[in-house]
Amino acid sequence: MKGPFRLVSGRIELTMDPREAEALSVVPGLLESVGETGSDPGADQLDQAPYPDDPVANAEFRRLMAEEMAQSRAADRSAFSLTVEQSPHGVTLSSGEAEAWLRVLAEARLVLAARLGIQKDGWENTFPEDDPAVALLHYLGWLQQSLAETLESSLP
Numbered sequence: 131m132k133g134p135f136r137l138v139s140g141r142i143e144l145t146m147d148p149r150e151a152e153a154l155s156v157v158p159g160l161l162e163s164v165g166e167t168g169s170d171p172g173a174d175q176l177d178q179a180p181y182p183d184d185p186v187a188n189a190e191f192r193r194l195m196a197e198e199m200a201q202s203r204a205a206d207r208s209a210f211s212l213t214v215e216q217s218p219h220g221v222t223l224s225s226g227e228a229e230a231w232l233r234v235l236a237e238a239r240l241v242l243a244a245r246l247g248i249q250k251d252g253w254e255n256t257f258p259e260d261d262p263a264v265a266l267l268h269y270l271g272w273l274q275q276s277l278a279e280t281l282e283s284s285l286p
Contacts (some may be wrong), residue, residue: 137280175241
C-alpha cells in the first residue's frame with residue numbers, strides 16, 4: 131500500500147482526513163504528559179541509559195547532553211505541533227520539518243508502547259483490535275515508515 135506522504139517540488143506533502151488530523155493532534159499532549167523517570171514507563175523508555183553498565187559515564191553523558199537533548203526535543207515537538215495545526219486536511223513539510231516529524235513520531239510510539247507494556251515483537255495479537263492506543267500506535271508506525279521512505283527517496 132502506498133503511504134500518505136509524497137514528494138512535491140522538494141517538499142513533502144501529507145494529505146489527511148479529519149480522523150487522521152485528530153489522531154495527530156493528540157501526539158503533542160501525549161508527549162507533554164510524560165512524567166518522571168521511575169513513575170512513568172514512557173519517561174523510562176525515553177530516558178534509557180546510553181551506557182547501561184557504566185553509571186559514571188551515564189552521569190557524565192546526562193550532565194553534558196541533558197539540556198541540549200531537552201531543547202532539541204522541544205524544538206521538534208514545536209515544529210510538529212505548528213505544522214499539524216496548519217490545516218486539518220494536510221501539511222507541507224520542509225526536509226527539516228519532516229526530520230522533526232520522524233523524531234516526534236518515534237518518541238510518541240516509544241511512549242505508547244511503554245505504557246501499553248510492549249517489550250518485544252509479536253505483541254500485535256495480545257491487544258483488542260478496538261483499543262484506541264493500539265490503533266494510534268499502528269497509525270503512527272505507518273506514518274513514520276512512509277515518511278522515512280519518502281525522505282529516503284528524496285536523497286540524491
